Amino acid sequence: MKSLILGTAALALTAGMGLADTVRLGTEGAYAPWNFVNDAGEIDGFERELGDELCKRAELTCEWVKNDWDSIIPNLVSGNYDTIIAGMSITDERDEVIDFTQAYTPPDPSAYLAQSADVDLAGGVIAAQATTIQAAFIAEQGWTLVEFATPEETVAAVRSGEADAVLADNSFIDTMVGDGLVKLERTESIGGGVGMGFRESDAELRGKFDAAIQSMKDDGTLNTLIAKWEVASQW
Amino acid sequence: MSCVETIQAYAFRSLGFGERLLPKGEYTLCEHFTLIGSGMIWNVYFGVLALLTGFFLAVALAVGKSNANPMWRKPAEWFIFVFRGSPLFIQFFFAYACFLSLKGVSNFFDPFTSAWLGALIVLFFNTAAYSGEIFYGALLSIPKGDIEAADAYGMTGWTRFRRITFPTMMRLAWPAYTNEAIFLFHATTLVFFSGFPAWRQKGDALYYASYFADKTFNPFVPYPILAFYFILLTLLIISIFGFVNRRLNKHLPQERRSKTKLKLNLIR
Amino acid sequence: MFSYCTDPSTLEGLSWLSCYLTTGKHMNLYISVFVVLVLLAITAPVALLFGFGAASAARSKFLPLRWFGMGYTSIVRGVPDIAFFLFFVIALDQAFEWMRHKVKCPDWDQPIRQGIDFVVCDAAKLPLSTAPQWVHETYGFFLAVLTFSIVFGAFAANVLYGAMRAVPRAQIETAEAYGMTSRQAFWRILVPQMWVYALPGLSNLWMVLIKATPLLFLLGVEDIVYWARELGGTKTARFTDYPHPNWHVWYFAALLVFYLCFTKVSEVALDRIMKRLTKGQATAGGEAQRKAAA
Known part of the structure; x- marks a missing residue:
């Protein structure tokens, strides 16, 4: 009996990490041109396009979630969504409580x-x-x-x-x-580049997005996107 | 920095004294308690002054609303309706916008866009409207016999109001008024949260609590501390108002006294 | 929405406005009005139930239950609602997930608190991470209702507690004289009669509840004020087909009218309820009604 429960628990665990799972992307939706709500009432902006592309490359199903800026990190660590993609600069203070991917835009003054x-x-x-x-x-x-x-x-x-x-x-x-x-x-010159934030216990998912960002940097699509939305300087 | 030093540095930070820069790096419990406590100075300031000044306007509004002459009654009714019927943050918004445009007219209005005066005025109007309604309700339930007795003694106008109507109104309204005072102190947290700008990082308790929550990303420490301070404040208000209530009812026989107290628990 | 809305920059006046006010984003605003109304409609009875439970607990002869009732009312009433909302929803959510975790994944060997992270097994997540977005939103709505109910339940408890004690003692004594048990006297005599005493306080509470809805956004529900703030902000031509300067004043003025109308309607409705409740009651108001009818 016990092994059976263990088995299902392990199954649930692997299923949780698997492809079938939806990754929930948390953003603010009030910070044009990074992320904002467009006329149609949908989340739009640089990070919307970036996030969708990253999910495609990492072969993940993604879903967008809006959250108030002030509680965006507490809600991440509490597990209400899986990542923050909201124009968040990588700072030492934030890095102490959550983990960041590599920056997807260079530090901008x-x-x-x-x-x-x-x-x-x-x-x-x-x-x-x-x-x-x-x-x-x-x-x-x-x-x-x-x-x-x-x-x-x-x-x-x-x-x-x-x-x-x-x-x-x-x-x-x-x-x-x-x-x-x-x-x-x-x-x-304050603040670092902007990156995606993850729970510290979620290293695997972070790795996937990190790789996707790297691939977008390598083939130049990231620079095209940055230029399109005029969010920062180029890599 | 030891806790005593922290208290020395930050106890009056909300007023602009002591250390200029807010704490960084460690964010100890002592810093939490000291700074949020320092912010409470503003909550108490807003609450006490608005309550004291609002009291007089509230009495005027209650008397106005019960007046037969529509010239007095209508403005009082509308004032109470508008301020009781709209969320406080909308009142803050319009007041700030209004003071800002008045500033262009004359230098006299310069301090009005600062929280210490502008927000105080809004809270003053707000609490006056709420208390005015409470007093009005009390005014209506003054026993007819009291007024008739005053008439029989030949009291009229001001004398009757001062010696009979007003004290009875106060006695009847007091428990509900206590609740209004609690609500008012709670409402003071909205001043910097959505309303008036904070200058040089001088803010109220909620301002500092959200500062810590923003730095430590842990809402479970600063907000409960804030809640703790407010529970203390509420207990203080209840005991002060309870003391006044006992004074107001001193002349009543013991049994009737306790009865009024119970009956009036019900408004709010 | 309308066929002529394809190129708003060519439009003017009313036709522009008609297109502007029917964008998907404005639809969100209109939907949020319903969300707020539904939330109020659910919260009010739930809060009343909580209040009733706490007030009954506070009257209980069983000491710990009485302490619980008293403690809940006085502590929650002492805390400003904003401060409560800022941490309580997350705590509530975590508490639910923790309990599910204990039940569903007894063999989990990792710590639940990893630093600041709150990690439960996937099966315990609420809602499951595979659930569609509307489930998440409904859950968020449910949490908001619960939080609002807990806060306003404490105030309602205070009102009901007072009301229960305001019912004339003689009524209960009469009931006992007729041989009713204390439970029967409570349900058949006290409860039906207390409402007339509670209503002034409860209606005041309802007014306060209406005006607390702007805080819904702190609980993760996108309310009218959130959308008004969002829509009213300066919009540059780069990000919208309907650029406009800062229109917060107009949007907030509309909100002001909405809240004032809502208050007025509530006042009228509560007035009617009061009249009905007073009917046949042993109070001055009931007496007056009897006289008027006779």
Whole structure:
């Protein structure tokens, strides 16, 4: 009897790792051009295309799941989805609790958006989304930091004059330039490249995606995709 | 850093004193408790001030709503309806947008977009509307005999209100008002969560709790600590309000006193 | 949606708006309205049930049960709902999976907590990872209902506890005089009569519950506020056929109207229920109704 149960347990285990299983991809859906919800109400963007292609190469069935950014890692480690693919920079802090694949975009500097090009950063008010690496960076510089709950509000703050500049990812700033707002020359090299996050106990799945990313890097399709969505610099 | 040093560095961080940079790297339990506790200063600030100021507006609203003259009644009714009928975060949103545009009109409105004033005003209106409704309900259930007795003594207008109507209204409304106070303190967590921006990482308890949750990726430590602080706060509110309740009912015979207490547990 | 919507950039005015408001994304907003309404419709009775259970427990003669009832009401009431939602759903989900794990995979030899990871056997996963997306969403919805019910059940318990004690003592004494057991007196006399005392508090709670729905997104349910925030944000031409500046004000104004209407409808409905409940009750309101009828 006991061996029978063991057998089925082992079967369930292997089946879990097998091809029949659906891999659930967790993303935020509010971070154009990386991932966002398009007019049709579906998840779209650079990572949507990338994720679908990676799943194809790794021969996995994938499914997209949206999750709030603040709880995206707790929900991964708790097993509600299998991987995070949400424009997440590889940082030491995150690396301590989850494992990353190799980066699929190179480190991209963060950029400033302001009403005029000659804004005084040290003496002014700099906006950032609350609890991001940009917010931590501004705080470390000793500048006046003002944090908003969403990226949208940070830009609105610059527009209304509440803040003098906003510091955010280059690709996000690029989508907001214009209509009286300019990007500053100065950039900050904070954060690493962007990678997919996995549970530390899920090394096998991570390996599959890691290999798929490598193959996309090798044949140049990744660079084409990066260029198409203008998310970062090329490899 | 020992725990005592942590407390010295961060006990008043939410007000901008002490260590400028928030803790990094280790995130000890001591740091959790100190910073989240420091954030509680803001929750208490918002709660206490909104409650104190809102009280007076609430009384005015209750009297206004029970007034026969529609010129007084209608505005009070609408005020209560709008603030009780909409989620707090929408009120924060519109207030912030409104203060922001007023800022362009005059320098006088500069501080209004900061949480310490802007959010306080919203919470003040909000609690005034909720308490106003409670007081209004109490006003309606004042025993007819009390008013008739006052009339018989020749009391009118202000004197009657001050000596008869108001104290009875308070006594009847108090248990429900206690609950409103608890809800108000809970609502203060929304200020920085979705409403007003946090300047120089000075925020309330929830702000620091989510800071830790974001750094450690473990929601099971900071949020229960936050919950712990709020349970303490709630117990404190209940005991203070209970003390006032005993004062309000001091003149009543023992048996009737306990009866009112029970009966009024029911609103909220 | 409409045939003329193929190239929105050529459209103007009302036809543009009609296309804009019927995009798939807006459909999600409309669906979320129903989701919220359904959630409220399920949560209210469940929370009431929890509240009733806890209130009865708090009156129990059995001490541990009484402690449980009292503890649940006072602790959950003391915690702000946001703080509760931010960690409780994950905890609840993990608790369910842990229990299934214990039952389904008794021979599992790896630790369940691996560092911060929570690992249970595949058969214990809720829902199974092979399950289609709608099952996951339904499960998420169910967790949200449960969490909401636990929180509001505590408030309801407080109200019902007060209501049970507000039923005149004489009513119970009369029941006992007629030879009813205490259980019979509870179910036949106390419970039917307590509602009229509980209703003011419960209706207030219903209003608070309606206004807690914006927090649903913390529980993983995409509610109206989530979609309004998402749709109202600045949209550049690169990512949509319907570019527009920040329209949060309009979307939130629509939400404001929605919530105010909902509140008004609830007030009217609760008023009617109150009138029905008062009928024939030994209260001032019931007395007034009797007099009016006579």
